[in-house]
Amino acid sequence: MDIVGYWKRQSQTTERIGEYTEEKVVGLVTRLLGLNPKKTLLDVGCATGKMLSRLRARRKTGVDYSEKYAKKARKKNPSAKIVVAEAAELPFKNASFDAVLCHSLMHLMDPAYAARVVGELERVCKKGGRIVIGDVPDPRTYPGGKWVYRLRTEALKAVNKPHYTMFSPAFFKEKGYAIVAGPVNDRYYAYKQKYSKPRK
């Protein structure tokens, strides 16, 4: 089953969507993105715009492939530009934003699609700008997590849902990102300043 297609269909009909705007998450994302009211911000997978409404920037743009969530995001963020588009095909020129966020999307993709998304995040980020990607880690990347992965795969198969690919720290390290463990929900954050040397 095509995981991206599956979740895209779900997003057209599902009312409830997980959004992660705990104070600690907003604080960490703000710090890693180097946000301040002079910067321009893109939030890819902005859902109903809760995170976008909490972040401070001069110009805010949100992208989501769900028209349904985009409508809500526009209501919540009247001064922001909310665009319905695919994360792997961002309709923006190269180097358009100072800060690019992609929070809780990676687990809805397969690795090939995720690599295209990361390419797009980097393309639309300005030189010296920051990119932050946050998600739950793949359980196979931590000790004893293999059985969690197996159980989850079996459970999802039973209800005919595709398995979440999940965030792999190794995948991002290879692309020159630094990794930090998030303050809540066991999330991990990959972050990078465009064209800076990779951190060890």
Ligand SMILES: C[S@@+](CC[C@H](N)C(=O)[O-])C[C@H]1O[C@@H](n2cnc3c(N)ncnc32)[C@H](O)[C@@H]1O
């Ligand atoms: C789990 S929610 C996360 C929302 C928000 N970023 C947060 O962390 O609170 C994922 C959102 O990303 C959107 N999404 C998932 N895959 C996408 C893709 N390939 N292109 C565009 N939007 C996508 C979904 O419609 C949904 O609104």
